Amino acid sequence: MKKKLLTAFALLVSIVCGAQETKIEFFTPSIVHVVKGDATKSLVVIAKPDDVKVTKKGNTWKTSELTVKLEPQTQTLVFMTNKGKVLLKEKGMSLIRKNTGEFEVSQSFFLDKDEAIYGLGTIQNGKMNRRGEKKRMEQTNLEDFQNVLQSIKGWGLYWENYSPTVFEDNAEGMSFTSEAGQGVDYYFMYGGSADGVIAQMRHLSGDVPMFPLWTYGFWQSKERYKSAKETESIVDQYRAHNVPLDGIIQDWQYWGSNYLWNAMDFLAEDFSNGKQMIQNVHKKHAHFMISIWASFGPMTLQFRELEKKGLLLPIETWPQSGISHVWPPIMKFPSGVRVYDAFHPEARAIYWKYLKTLFDYGTDAWWMDSTDPDFFNPKESDYNHKVYGGTWRSQRNAFPLATVRGIYQSQRKEAEKKRVFIMTRSSFAGQQHYGSNMWSGDVNSSWDMLRKQVPAGLSFTLTGNPNFNTDIGGFFCGSYNTRGKESAPKNPQFQELYVRWMQYGLFCPVFRSHGTEAPREIWQFGKKGEPIYDAIEKQIRLRYRLLPYLYSIAWQVTNNNDSYMRPLFADFAADKQVWNMADEFMFGRSILAAPILKAQYTEEKIIRTDAMTGWNSKTATDGTSAGAIDFTANKTAVKYLPKGAQWYDFWTGKQYKGGQNVTLETSIDRVPMFVRAGSILPLGPEMQYVGEKSWDNLELRIYPGANGEFVLYEDEGDNYNYEKGVFSTITFQWNDRSHTLTIGDRKGEYPGMLASRNFTIVLPNGTKQTVSYNGSKTEVKL
Template sequence: MNRVTIAILALLAPIAMCAQGVKIEFFTPSVVHVVKYPGQPVTPESKVIIAKPQEVKLTRKGSTTSSSELTVKLDEKTCCITFLDAKGKVLLREKSHTFTPLNQTFTLDKGEAIYGLGTIQNGKMNRRGEHKRMEQSNLEDFQNVIQSIKGWGLYWDNYAPTQFDDDARGMSLTSEAGDVIDYYFMYGGSADGVIAQMRFLSGDVPMFPLWTYGFWQSKERYKTAAETESIVDKYRELQVPLDGIIQDWQYWGSNYLWNAMDFLAEDFANGKQLIKNVHQKHAHFMISIWASFGPQTQQFRELDAKGLLLPIETWPQSGISHVWPPIMEYPSGVKVYDAFSPEARAIYWKYLKKLYDYGTDAWWMDSTDPDFFNPKESDYQHPVTGGTWRSLRNAFPLETVRGIYQAQRKDDRGKRIFIMTRSSFAGQQHYGSNMWSGDVASSWEMLRNQIPAGLSFTLTGNPNFNTDIGGFFCGSYNTKGSGSAPKNPQFQELYVRWMQYGLFCPVFRSHGADAPREIWQFGEPGTPVYQSIKNLIDFRYRLIPYLYSTASQVTNNNFSYMRPLFSDFAADKKVWDMTDEFMFGRSILACPIVEAQYTQEKIIKEDAMTGWNRKEVTGESAEQADWTETKTATKYLPKGANWYDFWTGKLYKGGQNVVLTTRFDQVPMFVRAGSIVPLGPVMQYVGEKPWDNLEIRIYPGADAEFSLYEDEGDGYNYEQGYYSNIIFTWTDRTRTLHISARQGGYKGMLLDRKFTLVLPDGTTKTIDYNGNQVTVKL
């Protein structure tokens, strides 16, 4: 036996004085797997954990086992565990546990902040005092990952609906199904450290195609192939950048053909040609697919014959597609497939392959929660592959997304997989998916909620998050008839501010119902609202070199795009529960405006079902707004750094509130002193122009380093080492910039280029670069 086995076995068997068995297994010096079982020893098979235990040198003294990073103490009377760091500081204590119901309760420190769990839409970051039943839904998704300001994390490896509670009795997790308590304790020392441990356990984050970081346009829904193609044409005509167009549902025809995965509707007679035409316009094509099938589809018939459909009530409830509310006398017969079955996943891909053969670039996997209406006890007890619907419910999005990713990787055609999905479970970051936050209502409150929801999602190890810019349901702003919201100043202000937030999300995507969202819907070129949107889209393309380099750090070094401020400034307690600011990568402090400044804030309460009832709006008139006025906003600059206003270059000391003069067409943002930020050219689509003269912005005040990452932009050759890094190092004391020799290479890379160096005071210098190191004094 190796050392790890010997050391672990001392704790594998039930302790004599314990009423139950306890298994404590060190995966690494800082990750411990705990299993408690009431009967015979059990080693559960995880759907999430793909790592294997490493060889870890351990020492044992009585019921205490230690690695170089952690000490685990087992109380032999209560079977409760205490986790301590290498210096003996208590990190987390178990308080009690039961098996019926399946519950584990922990004791937290007074004032200890905890984070994560998933996209909870209540506007909070800190989960202290939270009581939440965690079951996947349209608007909220859960990953069972918690982390503490003290630097520890916990993954609860259970897929049933689970109740999370934190109150005077402790922090507890209570699952509705399961035979054993099964969790992983991770000590990372920081938010980044916990994320790194979670990704070690459940998988890293593959690179997305470079083009996915451009601008996406969508709506619910383009109703003909000609309309879909015309949107791309109009963006090109107006010279507004665009990289992705999305075809939402019903291109397949009636609800009885729901999700047939083919262009069967009369107005989509030649879907293959549509995709080809989009590609010829230098855009990419994403299409809506679902986890359910109508009774007239080939998929339904094949899955049904094999017993691989679930009896749960799902969307759409009626076969009549154009009437709301649903006419239940004509049930759709649509059923969700058993995504837990390898055979069902293979059938799913067999039919989806037709759209892949047509040239589809990316998948919009909708309702991967999946929608589950009027649940009955018999539904929860229905058997699925490997368990019951109750016992596996929350892992559904993981299994269905993983099925597509693995199948497409086997049929690799030089395209990186990009899946946008409505739901997520732990580990899903490993399978090429970006989650959006569901059918959120168009309101300022909901915009405010998206920031902590996205940050909380990121803290579970999943870095890829986005929202429907402007909110999905905007019907309450249609004050001058159907679809008039983009002419209503109340919606215009909300949309532009939501877009300014979206600028800092990994995917920058406009989508929604009730009114179209294309830029020309908001006015003519040159008008204030139109121009504000245009400037934002242009600026997004300038940020792509910074964003894509951050993406490489996400993949290779466990970084995150969207970072709660305590990730970098944990010593500043003022940021522990901050919900309106965050770091975008390591250098940029995003401070979006999330309150109305030019119009009256409209209070809207809608859920994902009532929003579909297109309410007529009466008794309201759209107010006017002077978009040229300047306003003020107060923002906090974290302690521990000094900050440059991105737009003015003014330097502020951290640890203070600052009152900013704000503009409608500009999002407040700062750059940390001691940063290097590369900016690219404005282009109509990714790849239109080479990055042969990037602007390299240098922010003095501290030493800085930035690694400019480049690769082929698509395909998986980067996994074989085909990429390059150019490392920029700023030495503040000597005001010297060192540019390294280019490291690595790939087919088609630039051999000679220029860099234009820019300081906040306006100092500018352009240099030639041919791959050899350069040193410049500024």
């Protein structure tokens, strides 16, 4: 039988499903777009279909990577590899018309009995595998959803719908059911691995632009510094303590009252010198981030302009009262604060017009708070409210994407010399393309919540968004204020939790301390020479030593679709022991992060709060461990080393075989971390801020046991010239049989590049050798 060739855009199959038809479009040989009904006008997908060669035979369509088959009896689709292995089967779909003219849309699928599935977003339940779960997905303070799922079998699915959606997996199958849409609309992706699916999702929705080098240093914040003088003094004190710092964050109310909410200017009396404050921070070799919101108080210029144009939403949002210093809110004095329609291009232009004031003052980065946005006491009329492109219900979950993208695109038009760096509380699919890092919301300070951050961050990463961080120590710590107001940093229970949370934060793309109810600066926890202070300082200094490794990972994220935080199954899928592991992960491709997530020195308290009740948390009067606590004592912990590699303890150099649990001696100042055999790990000098010292003598740690390669990436650090090829790379290759390190020819160049330098090569047994390098290929026998 002669086969027929089709190209993309072809209507491959039309089936009866009520009055609907199914359309199949091959975007690439391994990405299929399926629509039943009308397609969604995408806010996420920016790719265009390739010219894909498709072979049709009966009810089967085949590309070089993928086979799609229509089951004639059930009129459902089956997705297979081009060798015929079944990846995913449809089960059934439904379109139910609502009186608003929208449809409730649903599609279900069959999964294999033991098939593990991952992703969806920052679900804070402590789990990796989404099997057996039911979740209503609507953006909130603590949980954010991207509608991207992937399987251990190497396929992924992006559900193209922005309305609140129920994901459910049970004995009957897996399904997505969305409250509003014009049809079933999804993308099936076959990547063959976790990395492959992430690459497919980024192909559809955009790559990851690089952040400035300085963003990978240490950030200090709290809710909140109450004057320009206080904010600036924090930088002074870090410098006086000789503790590294690269970023200081100014949280809310620098604008004054709640009626001036998010005025985007320093209008409060104690911030009358705000512009000068930013200039002074820069003089101290630090960078400045400021809080901005998706809503405006009624006395702001933004509110007045947006209201005249009908570009404000009627929803009830934060803050609810105009009286800013009283909690709970006094509702007889409503704030009048309203959220803007971020979907509307004119509203986004107005937003940037006023934000440019802070940009012109020299602001380096944006803290975009409440980009969910906060949505209290929702009413049906709120959901039915018209916004640009649809209704609030139909667009709801894409709000963070719309508002973040508006800032990114506006700043890029304004200045190419300063990379966009946005930290935001919420995210939707595709947001990785718009210069944003998401934090996990106002989490409480508890060991239970710390444990939940690990799988939440990994699940977020698996949706294609690599940039994740948390409030180190948790946001609400009031239950640890057992010795008076703001005493938590002197409470041993909080001290231990904070140090271990910092050791987890060490392996997040952004390393940031923040919270309310007690300050978090290092000197609040004691003084130099004391175990907690020294442990905190040690983590910060280690972070700066890891910068050459971390910035090179950042380039791989941008250039090669890598991730910073990698679930263990991404690299060791053959080891079923790691499929559901939620307490260890790879940091890049070399370091196994195995943070301590249970109390070892103090009692573990169970503290439950949420984003609202946390503000009203009562001071605890009990729970402190009896007796003296010796933070200098050593403890033990059991960690699992994945099968398929040999491992070295980062601290001791001891070598272990993979596929086993190992018992480690631990201490309060050390985070368990291992390095994969075959790794080449570059470490930089200790420094007080990025750029203080040159990387002219990097330490290269070589871990024998397998061949290895590492690409050191360097550029100017804070502009977009790298997009034009203005950067350099040096490839290091380790031949394990001959014990030879080859330092390849340097490729590329950039202004300020080191023409020559030294590398100090170190083996796990302590052997060292320093070599000179001038950009030409060099071989070193060890």
